[in-house]
Amino acid sequence: MSFSEILYKILIQGGSYWTILKGLNSTVEISFYSLLLGTLLGAFVCALRMSKIKILRFAATVYIVILRGSPVLMLLMLMYYGVFARSSLEANVIAIVTFSLNVAAHIAELLRASISATDHGQVEAARTLGFSAWQGFRLITLPQVIKIAKPVYQSTIVNLIQWTSVVGYVSITDLTRVINNIASRTMQPMITISIGMLIYLGLAYIVHGIFALTDYLQARKEAVR
Amino acid sequence: MKKFLCALIFVFLLAGASFGAGKNFVDAGILTYLGTTEQEFQSGLDDLRKAVAPLLPADEDKGEWASYDRLEGFLDSLVQQRRVIHFYDSLLSMQMALRSHKIDEIALPEPVGMYLISNNPKYEIYFSLNMMPSTISFGFKHGNTALQKEFNTAILAMRKDGTLARLQKNFVLELPTGEPEAVKFTKFKDAQTIRVAVTGDLPPIDFIAADGTPTGYNTAILSEIGKRLKKNIRLVSIEAGARSAALAGERVDVVFWYRNTEGLKAPQKLKGKNLKNVMKDNLEGVILSEPYYEWDTDLIIGLAD
Known part of the structure; x- marks a missing residue:
């Protein structure tokens, strides 16, 4: 069997490309919603982690330590086959909740580190000039936090996309599961998995491209000013 | 420092190559048996090998084993070379291990094995085990x-x-x-x-x-x-x-x-x-x-x- 015949069998025959697209859609959907929820939850956990109330700080620390220290597959299986076993929630929803919880712990620490890296004196100076606490945070701290956190946040998104490759264990047919099914059907694991890797790599570069675009737009905006 | 690191890598490579060259066993992949561990399976198979070795008849006495025809190939093969068993959760990972020479052979049910070799000419049947239903x-x-x-x-x-x-x-x-x-x-x-x-x-x-x-x-x-x-x-x-x-x-x-x-x-x-x-x-x-x-x-x- 020639290489082109193998490629045809893997990518085209029987509408295989459509199945791959559906799997890709599932991966992107889970990653996108998990990132959205995870970022919001991460910001909240970060606020708790930096709170002046000791018990809240402690609770946030425990959350971060547990979630960052446990493998996401174990957490996913525990949630799907244990915690939500009797619920009627769709597998996709449980996966999004799980990945949100996990990524939130990472984002909370990322935000905390970024906030710590900013100069608190600038906010104090702003306050003496009549800025409110919220204004000080929004106009002085937040832009710097975004700038500091951006490269690591980008890596976190790429990591999240890769972490979702375990959702086949909870009956979701994502990109990895589709690739595995095709590899089993065609008995061509090396080529099929290489194609799967290229698709994941493409996703990572799309994320990279989006961040590069935002950097470019920001630079242009500042140049116009 | 660079020279030292290069020398260290060379020694490791040499050790690895000589270890591989002296291998007197076969690394075999099988689909995971969920009710036992890899170690338990290995130990059971080794016990079986020890028990079989003295019982195997000489070539001229094979007739004595007429009732064990189905087992013969397996027993001969098992006694000749020890199988070191590796569990794989999926056929896919087992194939990858075989392709990357992590293991030397894989055992599959006949219909699955036939499907595999029919779809990928890179594989071939080493031998069949008519061991048991x-x-x-x-x-x-x-x-x-x-x-x-x-x-x-x-x-x-x-x-x-x-x-x-x-x-x-x-x-x-x-x-x-x-x-x-x-x-x-x-x-x-x-x-x-x-x-x-x-x-x-x-x-x-x-x-x-x-x-x-x-x-x-x-x-x-x-x-x-x-x-x-x-x-x-x-x-x-x-x-x-x-x-x-x-x-x-x-x-x-x-x-x-x-x-x-x-x-x-x-x-x-x-x-x-x-x-x-x-x-x-x-x-x-x-x-x-x-x-x-x-x-x-x-x-x-x-x-x-």
Whole structure:
């Protein structure tokens, strides 16, 4: 069997490309919603982690330590086959909740580190000039936090996309599961998995491209000013 | 420092090469037996090897072993070279290990092995093991004896009226390379729906088609069972490694395949060596149906080069 015949069998025959697209859609959907929820939850956990109330700080620390220290597959299986076993929630929803919880712990620490890296004196100076606490945070701290956190946040998104490759264990047919099914059907694991890797790599570069675009737009905006 | 690191890497490479060169065993891959560990399996196999060695007849006395013809190839091979067993959760990872020379051979049920070599000429059959009849059964959560009984009744009836043989012929035996056709499920209004986990990891027995839908023997047999029980069947595609978790968490009612090793027994000459203690696939919390697929031969497959 020639290489082109193998490629045809893997990518085209029987509408295989459509199945791959559906799997890709599932991966992107889970990653996108998990990132959205995870970022919001991460910001909240970060606020708790930096709170002046000791018990809240402690609770946030425990959350971060547990979630960052446990493998996401174990957490996913525990949630799907244990915690939500009797619920009627769709597998996709449980996966999004799980990945949100996990990524939130990472984002909370990322935000905390970024906030710590900013100069608190600038906010104090702003306050003496009549800025409110919220204004000080929004106009002085937040832009710097975004700038500091951006490269690591980008890596976190790429990591999240890769972490979702375990959702086949909870009956979701994502990109990895589709690739595995095709590899089993065609008995061509090396080529099929290489194609799967290229698709994941493409996703990572799309994320990279989006961040590069935002950097470019920001630079242009500042140049116009 | 650089020179030291280069020297260190060279020493490691040399040590690795000499270790590999002196290898006097065969690294063999098999699909994970869920009811035992890799170490337990290895230890059982080593015990079996020790027990077999003194019993193996000399070439001129092979006649004495006439009743053990089916075992002969396996025993000879096992005694000649020790097998170091590696468990793999999926056929896919096992193939990858073989292709990357992490292991030397893999053992597969005959229909799966034939499908593999028919679809990829890079593999070839090293030898066949006509060791003992092997079977696959449906798995149910412990305590779900009502459903187990219903499935058993359907399977026994299908065996009796020749349906099982016909489905095996149409969807497995006469289908080494092609893709099986899709099977339609009959819908029963207001009837119970049975959720069945399929993995797609044991083609052509457990198979997922190009369009992502389970197709072939798994759907054919389940469609037939659904008709006989007058119940709806819903297929749930999961990873092979999550089969037992899916049953335990009651996400599915039935798992399409478990190797059924309850009936395995070594010949009388190997008293006390009950193979089912080694090849244990069924977990404590899982009960099995009557077998729905049986085969006599396992294929030992390796790279063609």
